[in-house]
Amino acid sequence: MLTLNETDRLLEELRESIATLTPSVCYSCARCSSGCVMVEAGCIPHSIIQLFRLGLLKETEKGLWPCCQCLKCDARCPQDARPAMLILALRNLLVARGHAPPKGYIVMLENIVRHATIQPPQEVMNKDFDFVSRATLGLPELGKPTNMDAFRRNLRKIASNLLEAEEK
Amino acid sequence: MKYTVFWGCMIATVEYGYEISVREVFPRLGVELTDLGWNACCGYPIMQVNNKAWLYLASRILAEAQRLGIPLFVPCNGCHISLCEAQHILIERDELAAWVNELLKEEELRFNPSKPIKVLHTIEVLHDEIGLENLKKAVVKPLSFKVACHYGCHILRPSDFPRVDDAENPSKMEAILEAIGAKTSDYPERLECCGAGANVVEPELVARLCGWKLKVVKARGFDAMVTSCPACQANYDAKQDAIRQIMNDPDVSLPVFYLTQLVGLAMGIEPRKLGLDLNKSPVESLINL
Numbered sequence: 443m444l445t446l447n448e449t450d451r452l453l454e455e456l457r458e459s460i461a462t463l464t465p466s467v468c469y470s471c472a473r474c475s476s477g478c479v480m481v482e483a484g485c486i487p488h489s490i491i492q493l494f495r496l497g498l499l500k501e502t503e504k505g506l507w508p509c510c511q512c513l514k515c516d517a518r519c520p521q522d523a524r525p526a527m528l529i530l531a532l533r534n535l536l537v538a539r540g541h542a543p544p545k546g547y548i549v550m551l552e553n554i555v556r557h558a559t560i561q562p563p564q565e566v567m568n569k570d571f572d573f574v575s576r577a578t579l580g581l582p583e584l585g586k587p588t589n590m591d592a593f594r595r596n597l598r599k600i601a602s603n604l605l606e607a608e609e610k
Numbered sequence: 611m612k613y614t615v616f617w618g619c620m621i622a623t624v625e626y627g628y629e630i631s632v633r634e635v636f637p638r639l640g641v642e643l644t645d646l647g648w649n650a651c652c653g654y655p656i657m658q659v660n661n662k663a664w665l666y667l668a669s670r671i672l673a674e675a676q677r678l679g680i681p682l683f684v685p686c687n688g689c690h691i692s693l694c695e696a697q698h699i700l701i702e703r704d705e706l707a708a709w710v711n712e713l714l715k716e717e718e719l720r721f722n723p724s725k726p727i728k729v730l731h732t733i734e735v736l737h738d739e740i741g742l743e744n745l746k747k748a749v750v751k752p753l754s755f756k757v758a759c760h761y762g763c764h765i766l767r768p769s770d771f772p773r774v775d776d777a778e779n780p781s782k783m784e785a786i787l788e789a790i791g792a793k794t795s796d797y798p799e800r801l802e803c804c805g806a807g808a809n810v811v812e813p814e815l816v817a818r819l820c821g822w823k824l825k826v827v828k829a830r831g832f833d834a835m836v837t838s839c840p841a842c843q844a845n846y847d848a849k850q851d852a853i854r855q856i857m858n859d860p861d862v863s864l865p866v867f868y869l870t871q872l873v874g875l876a877m878g879i880e881p882r883k884l885g886l887d888l889n890k891s892p893v894e895s896l897i898n899l
Binding site for chain 2: 507510526530544558570595596600601
């Protein structure tokens with residue numbers, strides 16, 4: 443459990459990269475949670491805000507990852523408490539402190555380092571059951587960043603906690 | 611009307627129907643498109659685990675677009691919010707702009723916060739730039755079916771920086787549909803999310819969420835659904851087979867189109883030239899492929 447000062451300090455730290463964090467204005471009307479499409483998976487935005495305010499950081503974890511970041515809660519909050527931004531910030535914080543995020547995020551990040559996009563261009567099946575590619579569809583090659591080495595170096599530097607130092 | 615197009619990951623690697631239909635339709639409406647020159651992730655998918663990596667990835671695209679000096683056209687909802695939000699932050703926060711520019715040096719790129727670049731989505735190009743009157747003039751085969759609009763969340767929210775349409779009562783997509791002769795109307799579930807952001811964690815729940823909306827749309831008397839986002843389209847169009855299995859419900863079946871595919875059809879363009887043979891949903895029940 444965090445003390446009030448510690449929660450405030452944590453908020454300041456999180457605001458370094460996510461400016462719109464204002465959980466203290468929440469008056470628990472639950473308008474956020476009443477419209478949340480991920481509530482079935484345990485994402486209850488007003489409860490995440492309340493747990494955070496109580497300094498119960500660990501208890502917020504369960505509901506964090508199912509959020510689909512549709513931002514409906516942020517848009518509808520009458521107080522502008524920004525639950526979705528708090529969820530985003532807490533996810534970033536957990537990962538920065540060494541928690542493993544859901545695997546899909548790592549796969550996407552590794553693919554970005556390798557291909558510059560979350561996956562290389564795929565072959566897809568058309569209605570005639572033929573597999574088609576960008577080339578067979580007549581779509582141009584889009585190319586990769588001009589300096590892929592610098593691109594990879596930069597990403598490895600920023601996301602050193604999630605990526606191997608060098609590609610194996 | 612001249613734009614640099616940033617296609618992003620999903621359109622360029624799997625959702626080809628969007629790219630094909632944009633490339634076919636926009637030039638016929640007086641829009642000149644040039645690709646960015648290279649393609650790379652806008653960072654949005656990994657924002658959740660490393661916010662700084664997102665800002666770096668988004669900034670380099672903005673910097674390249676600034677270098678080219680032509681407004682950016684971004685057809686993906688996720689890429690659109692990503693670039694608009696990054697630009698908003700870089701303008702507001704000098705220290706973050708300085709941080710990102712230090713990283714961009716090696717790539718010979720620089721983002722200049724005092725020269726923001728225009729970032730437009732498909733709906734804005736059609737509705738605000740080409741305009742409804744010009745769109746109407748291009749119609750030779752008005753559509754006859756009733757279409758439910760699915761905007762996708764990220765072109766409507768949040769409100770810290772300008773978005774494509776009103777967050778709670780958007781109307782541009784409906785106006786575009788009416789201009790091309792299609793029937794449409796509001797429905798209570800119109801702004802419900804497809805859940806794509808949770809595919810990484812809760813794929814089954816996302817599938818059920820999509821199945822629910824597809825069924826609701828059908829039950830409310832619509833013949834089809836229209837999207838303008840590759841993530842929404844992938845969920846509603848490409849996954850219907852999986853959704854039927856997960857829900858054990860053969861009734862989940864609805865034609866789902868990209869907005870640019872419908873505009874193209876109304877302009878009399880042959881369906882396959884709009885990539886409609888790549889849609890997985892039963893579009894052939896409404897058009898001759």
